[in-house]
Amino acid sequence: MDQLLRVMNFNVSADGIGAGEHQSLEQPFGLGQAERLFAWAGATASWPRRTEPGGSRGLDDYFTRDFPRNIGAEIMGRNKFGPQRGPWQDHEWRGWWGEEPPFRTPVFVMTHHERPSFTLSDTTFHFVDGAPAAVLERAREAARGKDVRLGGGVTTVRQFLDAGLVDTLHVAVAPVTLGSGLRLWDSPDELLDRFHLEIVPSASGVTHHLFWRR
Amino acid sequence: MDQLLRVMNFNVSADGIGAGEHQSLEQPFGLGQAERLFAWAGATASWPRRTEPGGSRGLDDYFTRDFPRNIGAEIMGRNKFGPQRGPWQDHEWRGWWGEEPPFRTPVFVMTHHERPSFTLSDTTFHFVDGAPAAVLERAREAARGKDVRLGGGVTTVRQFLDAGLVDTLHVAVAPVTLGSGLRLWDSPDELLDRFHLEIVPSASGVTHHLFWRR
Numbered sequence: 001m002d003q004l005l006r007v008m009n010f011n012v013s014a015d016g017i018g019a020g021e022h023q024s025l026e027q028p029f030g031l032g033q034a035e036r037l038f039a040w041a042g043a044t045a046s047w048p049r050r051t052e053p054g055g056s057r058g059l060d061d062y063f064t065r066d067f068p069r070n071i072g073a074e075i076m077g078r079n080k081f082g083p084q085r086g087p088w089q090d091h092e093w094r095g096w097w098g099e100e101p102p103f104r105t106p107v108f109v110m111t112h113h114e115r116p117s118f119t120l121s122d123t124t125f126h127f128v129d130g131a132p133a134a135v136l137e138r139a140r141e142a143a144r145g146k147d148v149r150l151g152g153g154v155t156t157v158r159q160f161l162d163a164g165l166v167d168t169l170h171v172a173v174a175p176v177t178l179g180s181g182l183r184l185w186d187s188p189d190e191l192l193d194r195f196h197l198e199i200v201p202s203a204s205g206v207t208h209h210l211f212w213r214r
Numbered sequence: 215m216d217q218l219l220r221v222m223n224f225n226v227s228a229d230g231i232g233a234g235e236h237q238s239l240e241q242p243f244g245l246g247q248a249e250r251l252f253a254w255a256g257a258t259a260s261w262p263r264r265t266e267p268g269g270s271r272g273l274d275d276y277f278t279r280d281f282p283r284n285i286g287a288e289i290m291g292r293n294k295f296g297p298q299r300g301p302w303q304d305h306e307w308r309g310w311w312g313e314e315p316p317f318r319t320p321v322f323v324m325t326h327h328e329r330p331s332f333t334l335s336d337t338t339f340h341f342v343d344g345a346p347a348a349v350l351e352r353a354r355e356a357a358r359g360k361d362v363r364l365g366g367g368v369t370t371v372r373q374f375l376d377a378g379l380v381d382t383l384h385v386a387v388a389p390v391t392l393g394s395g396l397r398l399w400d401s402p403d404e405l406l407d408r409f410h411l412e413i414v415p416s417a418s419g420v421t422h423h424l425f426w427r428r
Contacts, residue, residue, distance in 0.1 A: 058414075
């Protein structure tokens with residue numbers, strides 16, 4: 001079986017928006033209502049940051065449970081890693097996720113401003129400059145035969161889609177309209193020339209969109 | 215997280231029938247149309263016995279992909295293991311699955327007629343006599359912290375349901391009516407006093423029923 005490049009548990013609004021335009025330390029998604037996009041995931045039993053017992057085990061749980069399965073590396077854009085822009089002012093910022101990031105694999109952060117790799121618990125962050133295809137090649141090697149997750153954000157997913165490198169996408173569309181922000185698509189139909197699409201409504205109100213290459 | 219007892223990818227007809235009454239070597243399910251119950255699984259990319267590349271990566275694939283995940287042991291009834299009844303005539307029958315059974319864990323076969331354990335590739339079959347709760351305890355221990363899959367058939371699933379031991383069920387209901395055979399339920403509503411139920415239709419025509427304990 002090939003090593004896939006997979007977008008997983010990626011959240012957008014009904015109008016295709018995954019993040020606001022003004023990210024900050026207080027608003028990692030640059031959106032006042034970001035939690036309305038990903039509340040479905042936090043309600044599941046398999047949500048990695050769950051602290052209380054319980055949680056749902058219906059359809060949504062299949063998606064959160066699948067998150068680590070057979071994944072050997074993640075690629076993310078710099079804006080998923082942190083709110084800074086331009087050259088690094090210091091190296092104290094080590095991501096949004098505290099001392100135990102949920103990735104537990106090598107993570108390749110795409111940036112024009114390189115900095116030394118570092119490890120937090122089971123996750124090692126590497127900072128790489130390069131075209132999507134070259135970064136994917138490095139991530140595939142690090143994944144040692146397992147799949148590679150494309151973590152986002154919106155701009156990074158679009159970049160890899162435009163380069164024809166994405167094998168499967170799972171996008172959860174929330175029943176909320178945001179109006180402005182960074183847009184994954186105007187309509188999911190834009191991808192139908194290259195992907196099969198199965199649309200699956202969930203009891204939580206989100207609509208899971210599953211795409212795989214034609 | 216607790217060790218769950220999970221029914222996974224269990225197939226029944228629209229009228230709740232999972233197997234015929236007259237199992238034979240030629241008809242492991244005792245049904246002439248058994249393939250109409252599980253065709254959805256064979257069409258997915260993650261089907262373990264897939265020999266050709268390709269296969270779908272939509273909703274159905276989440277279920278076949280989930281099959282081995284975090285599973286440390288399986289429990290099955292004797293009729294899932296083979297067509298013989300009564301005392302073993304010989305020990306040459308080693309299951310339906312050839313030299314590489316898809317379980318890849320210890321498997322506990324419930325029977326009043328014990329026989330020595332044996333190993334095929336990554337799967338070891340044990341033959342155990344006992345009440346469901348006692349068999350589950352042995353399987354949990356063998357699973358070393360992972361979940362236990364309850365493999366079926368119908369009679370065995372019913373036995374564990376009646377004993378209140380099942381934590382989650384995924385039952386795929388096929389759009390075919392069989393009329394007679396071994397019945398998991400007259401209606402899935404029978405389980406609603408003890409389980410949450412989310413019903414998810416799939417593009418393949420089956421309807422996935424996801425149950426988890428209240």
